[in-house]
Amino acid sequence: xxxxxDDLETLRSLLNQREADELSPGAVKSSEGVRKYPLNKxxxxxxxxxxxFSIDVDRILHSLAYTRYFDKTQVFYLIKNDHITxxxxxxxxxxxxxxxxxxxxxxxxDLIEAIAxxxxxxxxxFGHDGEKILSELCSQHNIGQFHHSVQSVQFLEKVERKGKxxxxxxxTLDGILCHDxxxxxxxxxxxxxxxxxxxxxxxxxxxxxxxxxxxxxxLEGCVVRLSDTVSYIGRDIEDAIRLxxxxxxxxxxxxxxxxxxxxxxxxxxxxxxxxxxSHEKPYISFSPEVSGALKLMKEFNxxxxxxxxxxxxxxxxxxxxxxxxxxxxxxxxxxQNLLSPIFKNFIDGMADEYLQNHQPEEIVRDFIAGMTDRxxxxxxxxxxRPSIRVI
Numbered sequence: 568x569x570x571x572x573d574d575l576e577t578l579r580s581l582l583n584q585r586e587a588d589e590l591s592p593g594a595v596k597s598s599e600g601v602r603k604y605p606l607n608k609x610x611x612x613x614x615x616x617x618x619x620f621s622i623d624v625d626r627i628l629h630s631l632a633y634t635r636y637f638d639k640t641q642v643f644y645l646i647k648n649d650h651i652t653x654x655x656x657x658x659x660x661x662x663x664x665x666x667x668x669x670x671x672x673x674x675x676x677d678l679i680e681a682i683a684x685x686x687x688x689x690x691x692x693f694g695h696d697g698e699k700i701l702s703e704l705c706s707q708h709n710i711g712q713f714h715h716s717v718q719s720v721q722f723l724e725k726v727e728r729k730g731k732x733x734x735x736x737x738x739t740l741d742g743i744l745c746h747d748x749x750x751x752x753x754x755x756x757x758x759x760x761x762x763x764x765x766x767x768x769x770x771x772x773x774x775x776x777x778x779x780x781x782x783x784x785x786l787e788g789c790v791v792r793l794s795d796t797v798s799y800i801g802r803d804i805e806d807a808i809r810l811x812x813x814x815x816x817x818x819x820x821x822x823x824x825x826x827x828x829x830x831x832x833x834x835x836x837x838x839x840x841x842x843x844x845s846h847e848k849p850y851i852s853f854s855p856e857v858s859g860a861l862k863l864m865k866e867f868n869x870x871x872x873x874x875x876x877x878x879x880x881x882x883x884x885x886x887x888x889x890x891x892x893x894x895x896x897x898x899x900x901x902x903q904n905l906l907s908p909i910f911k912n913f914i915d916g917m918a919d920e921y922l923q924n925h926q927p928e929e930i931v932r933d934f935i936a937g938m939t940d941r942x943x944x945x946x947x948x949x950x951x952r953p954s955i956r957v958i
Contacts, residue, residue: 575616582618591673593757593849595785597621600678600736603763619736620677626733627681631937632688632722638939639687640694642803642873643810645881645940647957651806654694657799658684664838665794669787671842672851678787681735682742686791689718691936692943693885695873700889701936708897708928711774718936719743720770726933730921737763742788744769745781746795751865753858755789756850758782789851790841797837800864801830807872810958819867825860837861881953888947893931900927908946909934 583598590596600619615622627633636655643651662683669679691697691713702713720740724732741761761784769781783789807813818828826833840857853861872878899907900914913934914922925933935943944952 579616579618590675593786594674595678595738595787600738602734602736604734618677620675620681623681623735623739624677627685630727632727635939638941639690640940642694643806643878644693645953645955647955650809652802654687654690658687660798661794664797665791668790668794668838668841672845674787678738679791681739682788682791685719685723685743686746688722689715689936692938692940696882700886704893705932710928712776714773716744716746717770717773725921729916730918738785740766741784742791745783745788746792747780750780751862754850754852755782755792757785757789759784786851793841793851797834801833803868803872805830812875812877813871819863822860822864825856884953888951892935896931897927900930
């Protein structure tokens with residue numbers, strides 16, 4: 568058994584050496600992965616042959632929160648259509664796009680994958696509308712604003728494994744926290760030298776409403792952040808066309824002349840532009856021309872898709888359900904209603920550390936944020952549920 572472990576450790580050492588020989592000087596090497604707590608025999612990972620960020624990928628993939636991606640809204644909710652993008656597909660697309668870019672730039676693909684598949688784990692049910700409503704509730708209850716990037720770190724480090732967390736690497740958590748794909752950046756230069764204390768401070772700032780954008784500490788994190796936009800901009804257009812919300816001919820001509828008018832051409836153009844403009848650079852960048860075309864396309868998407876009244880018609884009904892559920896679950900905790908789903912499906916078995924360090928309002932936030940769209944509706948009064956449209 569000892570020889571077997573020694574052989575596997577040798578393989579890991581060879582992989583680490585290959586990274587040192589082949590990756591870009593600006594890439595994060597797996598041997599540089601920093602955890603808050605060292606791996607030990609209790610983890611069954613002390614002699615693990617996997618590299619640090621590969622372990623993070625496996626832990627995220629096997630998390631309960633990752634499983635729930637399958638029924639979380641990307642943009643269009645309460646619509647039954649098998650060809651509309653959901654959150655699970657989105658994170659897979661981000662991972663693929665980001666790893667493609669990372670391969671050409673000689674970056675750490677395991678770190679890229681870990682950040683990509685974990686970046687949206689904190690999304691509430693019903694996408695950004697659910698996030699907006701839950702943030703309103705959290706602010707009213709004085710526990711800070713709700714941001715899915717912050718909640719992603721919260722789930723992975725403080726909720727998963729019944730409150731024990733996954734003990735992921737600093738670089739993985741930083742990339743997840745700082746992904747902010749909605750912010751338009753032409754150039755992203757990593758802010759190096761962060762530690763776990765910096766991450767906690769950035770979380771506090773974000774929850775307090777500080778609008779200053781966070782920047783990842785690694786080139787890999789910067790790649791995922793730009794890949795988030797690359798992955799959703801054209802895909803959301805295709806979904807909107809499929810649902811007869813927009814027509815392809817309505818896309819802004821200045822953007823189309825640069826990026827094309829299909830998801831395939833848009834993704835190919837953006838990925839190629841990032842590779843060309845970031846190769847052997849200490850930053851990740853679009854060219855000015857492509858960045859301008861992308862910015863215009865994003866503005867079109869916000870005006871014609873994301874803020875379109877056609878997809879907002881159930882917003883008020885969803886908002887009322889959120890408010891009712893939050894109040895009901897909070898009352899259940901305060902009255903110790905052990906039959907409540909928040910006890911049976913969340914609090915029961917939680918580690919003492921989690922329960923002692925979270926207010927009842929924060930526990931309700933974590934429970935609701937983790938719900939899939941379907942589970943959320945199942946826990947709402949039937950007569951108040953908006954109907955699901957088949958398109």
